[in-house]
Amino acid sequence: MASRLLTKTALLTTTILASGSAAVAQSESEPAGSQQPVEEIVVTGDFIPDEKRGTSEIANVLDADDFTRTGDSDMAAALQRVTGLSLVEGKYVFVRGLGKRYSNATLDGSPLPSPEPLSRVIPLDIFPTSFIGNTLVQKTFSPEYPAQFGGGIIALRTKRLPEERRFRVSVSAEANSVTTFSDGLALKGGSLDFLGIDNGYRSIPDLLAQDPNLEQFPTNSAEREAIGEALPNAWSPDNEPLPPGVGLAFNYDDRFDFSDISVGVQLGLSYDSSLQNRNGIRQVFALEQGEVAVNESYTPEACVENLAPLNRTQPGVVADFVDGCGVRSTVWEIGLNGFLNVGVDFGNDHSIKATQLLLRQTTRESVIEQGIDFEGDPRSSVRNDWIERQVWFSQLNGDHFVNLFGGDAFSGDLEIQWRASYAAADRDTPFRRTYDYVLNEATGLLSFDPQTEGNRTVFGELSDDQYGAGLDFIQPMNWFGRPVDVKLGYAYEKKDRESAFRRYFFDNFGDLNRQVIPEFIFTEENIGPDGLTLFPIFQPSDAFTADFRNHQAYIGLDAQVIDTVRVALGGRFEDSVQTAESFGLVNEQDVLSANIDETYFLPAVTVTWEFAQNMQLRGAFSQTISRPDLREIADTQFLDPERNRFIRGNPDLVNSELTNFDVRWEWYFGRRDQMTLGAFYKEIKNPIERAIRIEGSNRVISFFNRAFVDTRTGSTDVRLQGGLVQAEDLADVEIFDTEADLIGVEFELVKYYDVSDLVDWQFFEDRELYLIGNFSYIDSEVNIDESVVDELQLSSATRRLQGQSEIIVNAQIGFEDFLAGEKLAVVLNWQSERLQEVGTLGRPDIFERPPIMVDFVYSREFDLGETPMQVRFSAQNLLNEEEFLSQGGETTENFQIGRTFSISLSAEF
Known part of the structure; x- marks a missing residue:
């Protein structure tokens, strides 16, 4: 037995289809007078073509058909097709152009932890579309969702119970034009690397694990020597041809019916391996005499210019060095995922589902940057990384319909939804190696850099434990002859995080020959x-712990106030505490603390006016918040491996507060045809942004959303929670808040055509052409008080909001043949440039120009004997676009990503 909601939907759909098909069959084939009397079936209710129209909020919905049509294999890629959504770094989804901090994701109503150390938001590329039944993207806040709501909520929903037994196996292969069968970088690893699992090869040695600070083992001890020798002597990545990417997926669905009890089981396992060369250039700019000038340059042109004098005496040396100038990177991504859903329906009114989800994503990356460093020296820097990310999610939820109340005021059963979840996210960096070589212009040879920064071995780990529980009540009522849903709920969320990094370096090179590869230097x-000799590197913030507690309650009404007007209103209460403590691994008494303790009541109202049979107008108002990530409020300095830059948290960050206004006109003019036009305005108090600050000789990225000025000295070197200002001095501190405003317009069109009505070709007889497109224009402005711009090292007081593109365009054109199971689509995604980093010290802002992505997808079903099969082909980045960053009109980063071609074959039993 299906649940009551599923039963209602199925009854309505099948009745409409059956009545229509019966009428057609009767008119075409039955002679007059042959009709047999049939029982009259009356179905009451409004026909809603999809959830997008039926919801009380401004929303979009993606389902399995959308995933198949666009050929997207992970949720990050699939969601970039939604109006106003943009994909950043291949894994983060921005809603309405806002940064990832303004987007929130849930799985079956429960929050998800992130395995990324720099972000609260989970990277959605680790969710295969095969695990997800459908996804709701809601852009207006409603009280049943968390108040952490800026651009919108992405509600991932696992698949419903299967209707029948199904066993499906898929295999796939992938090739990239700049990667496959081309030379790439690869560092020696363990025997289980192909599964994304380290077999212990990269683990911290036992003796070092016993005494990570190396306090018990003097530098002249045998133990210190044994520790140095126990570290793998693996430094230099090899050049080797890279194989194609491969994938394997297995899905099993089954259903067992026992009288009034139905049990459904869904099991899925998937493995994928893909490699990507990312070759290009990188430059860093500084301001010299009011002009933007190159400070570091990893480009062939800079090498030629800088080494011109040497070229006159040793042209062969220069040629060899210039050949390697630039940035070379090879990334190997290994995914190993699994899910298990077990659901039980008890009659029509009760259902319980248990979900287990394991997502593993492992990255092996080797990077070589060769060029001219900030001191003008020719340098070659190498970084080798192995990063294991894992999310374990476990949830038990239930849905029950209970008739608790009688009388005319209660028009239906009380629906009770409950959930309890536990999730663990881990990110391990077991063996990061970095080292440098410097060109000796006197000898013309590269020499290993013996300085402390010249070689590093790092072990890092981060773990999140997250607990969640929720209880929701929905009571349909009848007030003055009008349907009203009364909604009440409570939720609790708890998160604990621990993180630690341990760094080591070798010293005492003495008279060793440093003009050979590292494997010849670091021999036993x-x-x-x-x-x-191995030495530890200590920093005051090598480790931190953090926690988050949040009690939440809400009340809401969804009422049909008159025949054509529907009103959803309510409010959400949240009482949260967010803390972080940073400390050194040597002296754990030196603790730097941060604390955000806030209580909010946040209102929301949405009005829907159905002024015509197939049109409606929505308007919404709400207030929401955006909290900083736990890492962002920890006063620690850590390495961002994706940008190879240091980042420091700020314990004086506060929650961002948002006021939201939305309006959207919707027109449903066909079975699947629709058009929408909307506008929105957002006001953000204290938006959190990133900027580059100069700390000593280091360029450090930090966060800010307000400024402090000591009125006695005029200094901005003030930390309320960082220990620089005493409590009795707070009266002498003036606080300057930052503000941002956004205004945007969104347009969407979905149109299907019966091709046979347009072209009299037999090829198009059963094919349906579709056009799907959406466009968003978003204008934003951040304002900072002019009096603190210079003190904060910022380059301007007014600019665009960080991470926000002004224009986002998605388009799809293709056809479908449902009888043959054939689908073809050409898909376009374009986003205008967006602010990547805020300029400081007079330097211009850094902008990212996302590539224009044009993809082609084709799939076809066929039978091999009695076995249903499907073949799918896709081609991505047909225009061969590149990744590009610029600053003041100069190129900061430019990388080739190539075209990607993939083919998959699946069989169903």
Whole structure:
């Protein structure tokens, strides 16, 4: 037995289809007078073509058909097709152009932890579309969702119970034009690397694990020598041809019916391996005499210019060095995922589902940057990374219909929804290696850099434990002859995070020959009391712990006040505490603390006016918040591996507060045809942004959303929670808030054509052509008080909001043949440039120009004997676009990503 909601939907749909098909069959084939009397079936209710129209809010919905049509294999790629959504770094989804901090994601109503150390938002590329039944993207806030709501909520929903047994196996292969069968970088690893699992090869040695600070083992001890020798002597990535990417997926669905009890089981396992070369250039700019000038340049042109004098005496040396100038990177991504859903329906009114989800994403990356460093020296820097990300999600939820109240005022059963979840997210960096070589212009040879920064071995780990529980009540009522849903709910969320990084370097190079590869330098013979010795590197913020507690309650009404007007209103109460403590691994007494303790009541109202049979107008108002990530309020400095830059948290960040206004006109003019036009305005108090600050000789990225000025000295070197200002001095501190405003317009069109009505070709007889497009224009402005711009090292007081594109365009054109199971689509995604980093110290802002992505997807079903099969082909980035960053009109980063072609074959049993 299906649940009551599913039963209602199925009854309505099948009745409409059956009545229509019966009428057609009767008119075409039955002679007059042959009609047999049939029982009259009366179905009451409004026909809603999809959830997008039926919901009380401004929303979009993606389902399995959408995933198939666009050929997207993960949720991040699929969601970029939605109006106003943009994809950043291939994994983060921005809603309405706002940054990832303004988007929130849930799975079956429960929050998800993030395995990323720099972000609260989960990277959605780790969710295969095969695991997801459908996804709701809601752009207006309603009280049943968390108040952490800026651009919108992305509600992922696992698949419903299957209707029948199904076993499906898929295999796939992938090739990239700049990667496959081309040379790439690869560092030696363990025997289980192909599964994304380290077999212990990269683990911290036992002796080092016993004494990570190396306090018990003197530099001349045998134990210190044994620790240095126990570290793998693996430094230099090899050049080797890269194989194609491969994938394998297995899905099993089954259903068991026992009288009034139905049990459904869904099991899915998937494995994928893909490699990507990312070759290009990188430059860093500084301001010299009011002009933007190159400070570091990893480009062939800079090498030629800088080495011109040497070229006159040793042209061969220069040629060899210039050949390697630029940035070379090879990334190997290994995904190993699994899910298990077990659901039980008890009659029509009760259902319980248990969900287990394991998502693993492992990255092996080797990067070589060769060029001219900030001191003007020719340098070659190498970084090798192995990063394991894992999310374990476990949830038990239920849906029950209970008749608790009688009388005319209660028009239906009380629906009770409950959920309890536990999730663990881990990010391990077991063995990061970095080292440098500097070109000796006197000898013309590259020499290993013996300085502390010249070689690093890092072990890092981060773990999140997240607990969640929720209880929701929905009571349909009848007030003055009008349907009203009364909604009440409570939720609790708890998150605990721990993170630690341990860094080491080798010193005492003495007279060693440093003009050879590292494997010849760091031999066992060279490690010992009289030679190379391992030393720890300590920082005051090597580790931190953080926690988050949030009690939430809401009340809402969804009422049909008159025949054509529907009103949804309510409010949400949240009482949350967010804390972080940073400390050193040597002296754990030196603790730097941050605390955000806030209570909110946030209203929301949405009015829907159905002024015509197939048109409606929505208007909405709400207030929401956006909290900083736990990492962002921890006063620690850590490395962002994706940008190879240091980032420092800020314990004085506060929650951002948003006021939201929305309006949208919707026109449903066909079975699947629709058009929408909307506008929105947002006011953000204290938006959190990133900017580059100069701390000593280091360029450090930090966060800010307000400024502090000591009125006695005029200094902005003020931290309320960082220990620089005492409590009795707070009266002398003036606080300057930042503000941002956004105004945007969104347009969407979905139109299907019966091609046979347009072209009299037999090829198009059963094919349906579709056009799907959406366009968003978003204008934003951030304002900072002019009096603190210079003190904050910022370059301007007014600019665009960070991470927000002004224009976002998605388009799809294709055809479908449902009888043959054939689909073809050409898909376009374009986003205008967006502010990537705020300019400081007079330097211009850094902008990212996203690539224009044009993809082609084709799939066809066929039978092989009695086995249903499907073949699918896709081609991505047909225009061969590149990744591009610029600053003041100069190129900061430019990388080739190539065209990607994939083919998959699946069989169903």
